[in-house]
Amino acid sequence: MKNSTKSIEHATPIDDISGLKLSSSKMYTMSDIYEEEANNILQATLKYLSAIPTKKEAPFAYSWLLLLHEEMFGQVWEWAGKLRHTELSIGVKAYLVPMELKKLSDDIVYWRANKTFDTIETATRIHHRAVQIHPFQNGNGRWSRMLANIYMRQNGLMPVKWQEDLLSKENKKRDAYIEALKKADGGDYGDLILMHGVTY
Ligand SMILES: Nc1ncnc2c1ncn2[C@@H]1O[C@H](COP(=O)(O)OP(=O)(O)OP(=O)(O)O)[C@@H](O)[C@H]1O
Ligand SMILES: [Mg+2]
DSSP states (O other), X not given: OOOOSSOOTTSOBOSOOTTBOSOTTSOOBHHHHHHHHHHHHHHHHHHHHSSOOOTTTSOOOHHHHHHHHHHHHTTTBTTTTOXXXXXXXXXXXXXXXXXHHHHHHHHHHHHHHHTXXXXXXXXXXXXXXXXXXXXXXXXXXXXXXXXXHHHHHHTTOOOXXXXXXXXXXXXXXXXXXXXXXXXXXXXXXXXXXXXXXOBO
């Protein structure tokens, strides 16, 4: 075992800590980092979900989509709010990310103006497209779920109570969630819409 001041029992050491803003003199475990992230995300949650966010506060414009990710992860990671330049196993090709994200923000404006879908379906589609694009190195799931929640809150619904241990592979709800996302990839949004109905 590595010489460390901190026990890493019960936690997996994280493999990619490049871009970690936390002190380098300490050895961090996955659960330490997850906790730091959760604290950071909590600040964004309070900002956007405790009261109804105005359209000025949460405009769903391209630059705000990036800003929200920065607000959720910027105290922990250098790559927060910055579009990825590398390919991942999920997501569009890196060079397509800016265009796809701009299309999404334009679509949100259009969907809202034309009442194309009801609020839950719009939130569901935002969530699905955002995570399908996968604009960032990490945190795409939490960011896309936050986007959907902000949209719902802004439009008179309460946010979805995602079990944020969705991260853990042991969480059975995660499998159902991933399955619902995959169905939505094929144009069937039904299951994912139902999941957005489970609010506070
Ligand atoms: N086949 C898949 N396996 C895992 N995640 C998937 C898959 N398809 C889509 N996703 C989405 O990608 C997200 C994971 O991406 P990423 O690791 O960037 O997000 P995160 O916020 O760090 O993690 P998490 O969403 O697990 O909290 C999942 O939450 C889900 O929304
Ligand atoms: Mg992740």
